[in-house]
Amino acid sequence: MTIDPEQLGRSKSDLAKELRELRERAGLTGVRLAGLCSMSQGTISKIETGKKIPTLTEVELILRAVNAPEDVIAEISALARSANTQWQDVRASWRLGLEKRQSELAALESGARELRFFLPAMLTGLLATPEYVRASLDYSPGDISKTVARKLERQTVLYDASKTFTFMLTEQAVKWAVVGPMAMSVQIERLAALSHLPNIRIGVIPFGSLLSRGPMNTFTVYDDRLVTVETFTGRMVFQDPRDVAEHLEVFSTYEGAAVFDEKARTQLYEWSEMYRRDI
Incomplete structure (x- = not known):
């Protein structure tokens, strides 16, 4: 459609x-x-x-x-x-102030118990270091200081033991150079550190993994009730159970191809070392 x-x-x-x-x-x-x-x-x-x-x-x-x-x-x-579909224009977010968007995301995260993130291209702000957050907002108009602060404030939700998080990242998402080599190394090692938290699963899909379905969009599933899908010009919000179920099925497909826990951390530290060699 x-x-x-x-x-x-x-x-x-x-x-x-x-x-x-x-x-x-x-x-x-x-x-x-x-x-x-x-x-x-x-x-x-x-x-x-x-x-x-x-x-x-x-x-x-x-x-x-x-x-x-x-x-x-x-x-x-x-x-x-x-x-059952909402369109949220990124230009409207700029006009209203990006920190308002951060408040909306914080409300979604607060109201959910199980959150699943599929990240094919870049990291989400919940996983990002302060330097990575600032650099990822370089394209945004106006003063971004409040937005950076709000993004970092949102990260406290990761330590809420009543919630579970699964982050599915492609190798490209992990290695996309948003900041310089040392900062990228630190960023990747932060992912490895967060994966030790009992309520967080971080899966990585290395290049060469056999998958017939291409990673088209960043998306987040909140429980089994709502999906947000990111595009360059905005995001769509799907609330119909069939749309949610389809995204959960896609997520499960990629989850089956990912590595977790020690295997994931081993891979992450290898990629971190790759950036350190570039210094």
Whole structure:
């Protein structure tokens, strides 16, 4: 499906309107539709008033209950997928201040118990040294000092023993030279040190690992309820359970190709030494 960021907000209200009209044309009350779909009447009401975004499964149940024709099913299903996707423009983040984005990320991390990060190109700020964080924000407009401070502050969540973190990194992500050789060596050894924490798993996928599926995007899965996918111009947020499940399946594929624990640390120290030889 082609995602038009301009349409994502409107699709939520459009979906509510279309579902309500389909129920009315079918001659069903909200109570009757709820019974046919094994939902509560309150859920149907919230969906039809736009207070709740229905999942694709809920939309399918409603469409079957109202005997919608195939062309309508295809149209409404596409609308539902758009409604379950959010687009967050990086330029809007710049206008509002990047530290606000850091607060949003901190809220997501605070509310999750299991966090999975797939990092094919660069490190996430949670794993970064102060020098790496500053260098990675060089392209950002304006004063980045508050954003750097907020990124480093977020790292305290790693020491919350009630949460588990799995970071999946390609060799490129580990070795991408954001800072100079000595700073890169220190950065890589920080990864090895963090991997000793009992609630953190750091997996690395060395070059040459046999994988038929290419690493297309950085993404993060929060529990089994939400996925964020990074692009150059912004990020998409997926909340539909099917989208979340697909990203978990992709994550599992890469997890099977990664090395962890002592094997990962051995690899990391080799890459760190590579940078030290360049000094």
